Amino acid sequence: MPGPAAPAIGAGTQVPPIRLYNHVLPVLVVVAAVAVAILGFVTVAPNRLVSGRAVALWLAADPGLSVAVALLGAVLLAAACVSPRRAVHRATIVIAAALVLLILAAAGRAAATLMTSAPPAMRVSLGAGFWVLLGAAGLAVLDGLQRARAGIVAQLATALVIAAGFAAMAESGLFDALSLAREYRTRQDLFAAALTRHVVLVAAAIGPAVLIGFPLGVAAVRRPGWQGSLFAVLNLLQTVPSIALFGLLLVPLSALATAVPSLARLGIGGIGMAPALIALVLYALLPVVRSTVAGIGGVDSAVVDAARGMGMTRRQRFWRVELPLAMPVLLAGLRIVTVQAIGLAVVAALIGAGGLGSFVFEGLGQYAADLVLLGALPAIGLALAADFLLQSATVLLRRRTAQ
Amino acid sequence: MGIGGRSGIPHLTPALSAPGDGEGDSGERGSGVTLLLSLKITIPALIVAFVALAFAGTAMAAGAVVVASKIDTEGALLGNMIAEVIAAHGIAVERRIQLGPTNIVRAALLAGQIDLYPEYTGNGAVFFHRENDPAWKNSAQAYAEVQRLDMAENRLAWLSPAPANNTWVIAIRGDLSRFPERKCLDDLAAYLAEGGRFKLAASAEFVESPSALPAFEKTYGFHLKAQQLLTLSGGNTAATLRAAAEGISGVNAAMAYGTDGELAALGLTALCDDKGAQIVYAPAPVMRQAVLDQHPEIATMLEPVFASLTLETLQALNARIAVAGEDAGAVAADYLKTKHFLP
Numbered sequence: 001m002p003g004p005a006a007p008a009i010g011a012g013t014q015v016p017p018i019r020l021y022n023h024v025l026p027v028l029v030v031v032a033a034v035a036v037a038i039l040g041f042v043t044v045a046p047n048r049l050v051s052g053r054a055v056a057l058w059l060a061a062d063p064g065l066s067v068a069v070a071l072l073g074a075v076l077l078a079a080a081c082v083s084p085r086r087a088v089h090r091a092t093i094v095i096a097a098a099l100v101l102l103i104l105a106a107a108g109r110a111a112a113t114l115m116t117s118a119p120p121a122m123r124v125s126l127g128a129g130f131w132v133l134l135g136a137a138g139l140a141v142l143d144g145l146q147r148a149r150a151g152i153v154a155q156l157a158t159a160l161v162i163a164a165g166f167a168a169m170a171e172s173g174l175f176d177a178l179s180l181a182r183e184y185r186t187r188q189d190l191f192a193a194a195l196t197r198h199v200v201l202v203a204a205a206i207g208p209a210v211l212i213g214f215p216l217g218v219a220a221v222r223r224p225g226w227q228g229s230l231f232a233v234l235n236l237l238q239t240v241p242s243i244a245l246f247g248l249l250l251v252p253l254s255a256l257a258t259a260v261p262s263l264a265r266l267g268i269g270g271i272g273m274a275p276a277l278i279a280l281v282l283y284a285l286l287p288v289v290r291s292t293v294a295g296i297g298g299v300d301s302a303v304v305d306a307a308r309g310m311g312m313t314r315r316q317r318f319w320r321v322e323l324p325l326a327m328p329v330l331l332a333g334l335r336i337v338t339v340q341a342i343g344l345a346v347v348a349a350l351i352g353a354g355g356l357g358s359f360v361f362e363g364l365g366q367y368a369a370d371l372v373l374l375g376a377l378p379a380i381g382l383a384l385a386a387d388f389l390l391q392s393a394t395v396l397l398r399r400r401t402a403q
Numbered sequence: 404m405g406i407g408g409r410s411g412i413p414h415l416t417p418a419l420s421a422p423g424d425g426e427g428d429s430g431e432r433g434s435g436v437t438l439l440l441s442l443k444i445t446i447p448a449l450i451v452a453f454v455a456l457a458f459a460g461t462a463m464a465a466g467a468v469v470v471a472s473k474i475d476t477e478g479a480l481l482g483n484m485i486a487e488v489i490a491a492h493g494i495a496v497e498r499r500i501q502l503g504p505t506n507i508v509r510a511a512l513l514a515g516q517i518d519l520y521p522e523y524t525g526n527g528a529v530f531f532h533r534e535n536d537p538a539w540k541n542s543a544q545a546y547a548e549v550q551r552l553d554m555a556e557n558r559l560a561w562l563s564p565a566p567a568n569n570t571w572v573i574a575i576r577g578d579l580s581r582f583p584e585r586k587c588l589d590d591l592a593a594y595l596a597e598g599g600r601f602k603l604a605a606s607a608e609f610v611e612s613p614s615a616l617p618a619f620e621k622t623y624g625f626h627l628k629a630q631q632l633l634t635l636s637g638g639n640t641a642a643t644l645r646a647a648a649e650g651i652s653g654v655n656a657a658m659a660y661g662t663d664g665e666l667a668a669l670g671l672t673a674l675c676d677d678k679g680a681q682i683v684y685a686p687a688p689v690m691r692q693a694v695l696d697q698h699p700e701i702a703t704m705l706e707p708v709f710a711s712l713t714l715e716t717l718q719a720l721n722a723r724i725a726v727a728g729e730d731a732g733a734v735a736a737d738y739l740k741t742k743h744f745l746p
Binding site for chain 2: 047048049050051120121182183187243246247250251254255257258269270271272349350351352361362364365366367368371
């Protein structure tokens with residue numbers, strides 16, 4: 001795909017030299033091509049327990065889909081050689097997003113083809129080649145968004161289009177033959193509840209963690225002498241394994257519930273939400289306090305001095321100077337805490353609090369990788385979504401304060 | 404920070420980051436105040452709402468019988484059966500199925516947080532630190548013993564057990580050359596004496612606990628050398644069975660549990676322990692006596708159900724969950740329905 005036609009110099013045709021304007025796309029395409037060549041796109045196992053045999057993309061998927069995947073890859077490679085303009089970046093985003101959906105469709109079709117006339121115990125799972133290919137296509141989308149300097153709306157729109165495409169394909173039953181979808185189908189009724197519970201756990205843990213951690217962090221900035229012992233305690237908390245923490249909390253919380261029946265009626269007890277939330281709050285304290293200390297402590301003392309010089313009271317200095325200036329760091333900290341809590345909330349399943357961890361641990365117990373994925377993939381999705389939302393909130397907030 | 408590993412999920416690098424979103428520009432001033440003031444009000448309100456929402460979902464129905472189970476396949480199966488049967492008889496049930504590992508579930512029962520769950524008679528040996536008492540190797544004595552001890556010390560009632568034994572077994576691949584036809588542990592001793600190739604995947608607990616592998620070795624007169632063992636830290640038989648089935652690291656035998664449903668699907672055979680080297684692990688509901696006093700009919704309604712759960716039945720039901728991937732609750736309900744245990 002040559003750029004502006006190069007003027008022919010002298011006689012004969014001279015090929016204009018190919019110039020790479022984008023170094024990311026070729027790397028992604030090469031990595032994906034190598035992965036497709038040497039790794040299985042899907043794996044086929046005689047039953048749910050044993051590991052499968054890898055099947056390459058061109059053997060597993062419909063020939064048309066395989067060719068389409070290769071073609072779109074080639075187009076992306078060509079796009080890297082076109083001089084960078086906004087339209088080129090936009091086209092790259094569209095092609096890469098189409099590639100993401102095409103890879104998903106190829107996996108679904110491959111599973112359906114392999115499962116026809118196969119015994120029902122057989123399982124078709126997503127192979128390493130699929131994940132590398134999907135990852136490369138996803139990174140190509142992100143690269144395009146970055147180069148196009150896409151705003152929040154454009155990013156959100158891209159994510160929504162891909163999600164809608166995925167949902168439509170799932171709705172049409174395209175993925176039904178995949179082992180992951182079969183795990184989902186047997187737990188369909190539990191899935192929504194587990195997902196909701198996971199979100200509730202994270203949200204309910206972050207609130208108290210901020211309410212406790214923020215004042216602690218501010219106190220630590222005011223009295224630096226406290227920092228050593230405070231962080232020693234918080235670091236120690238991080239090292240307590242969650243399962244040990246649950247064991248330690250079970251007896252006192254049960255005793256509390258027995259002593260105060262109204263608490264028990266609220267659902268507070270040695271098992272369930274209460275110990276899970278306490279553990280999540282304790283684990284979230286360290287990053288909350290750390291980013292508070294980094295944020296409030298990082299405010300230029302000259303600015304605070306100036307505010308004092310202007311006659312601001314201590315309270316005014318805090319609310320009007322220190323806190324607004326520390327806000328970007330605090331929000332970045334909140335992002336870290338949220339993403340961390342979404343991952344950590346998986347352990348809540350060990351104390352009967354439910355959440356996506358119930359699939360993860362059930363899958364670990366049965367050595368069923370697809371059941372583990374059924375818990376892990378939505379958790380990853382939640383983490384990405386939360387990260388994106390908080391990032392957008394930060395940008396919006398900054399825009400608003402800048403006015 | 405090392406916490407990512409504990410969650411079982413690798414930590415994610417934020418992938419969807421807005422471009423040109425450099426941190427720390429200090430351009431904002433003053434006008435952030437209104438925003439902060441509104442945050443001051445909305446954040447606590449949101450927190451209160453979320454915490455209330457979190458607990459609202461779990462608030463206990465007054466007087467409901469709390470049925471729990473361990474977090475494994477058979478725990479889920481038996482826990483669901485118990486809950487299903489009790490609920491079908493018109494008693495309010497709160498389900499805490501797959502609550503957690505043994506120590507958590509047992510502690511929850513002792514603390515009165517749950518009312519009953521399926522446990523194994525042989526675990527009484529561990530709970531009461533009597534691993535060396537030979538009574539645990541006899542199913543009737545083991546049941547009587549754990550019933551007596553738990554009632555005396557904890558006011559816990561052991562209801563009728565199932566006629567199955569989910570004890571530790573050694574399972575071998577079908578293709579071990581020159582292995583005798585009968586497939587008992589005696590035959591393993593003979594096979595090993597002849598220098599047959601053997602490598603066992605087992606948990607550290609199985610290898611070290613005097614009541615497990617050492618008990619087999621003592622009773623049947625063989626000894627496994629260190630290079631004949633592949634020791635895994637966890638007690639997960641799914642991992643050991645898979646190692647044997649796929650011949651990972653030359654493994655051709657696996658530690659397993661008697662009622663594991665995967666054995667047949669993986670082409671593995673459990674070696675019979677005809678000399679009774681192992682403690683008997685018969686599944687039975689264990690219940691707080693205080694709750695049983697309120698609902699004495701629970702004992703009679705669960706008795707025929709557990710009596711029907713033979714080793715083969717449990718293996719078949721566990722296989723539906725672990726091999727075919729069916730939901731434990733659906734398998735339990737289906738079994739109860741086809742056997743007409745529901746009124």
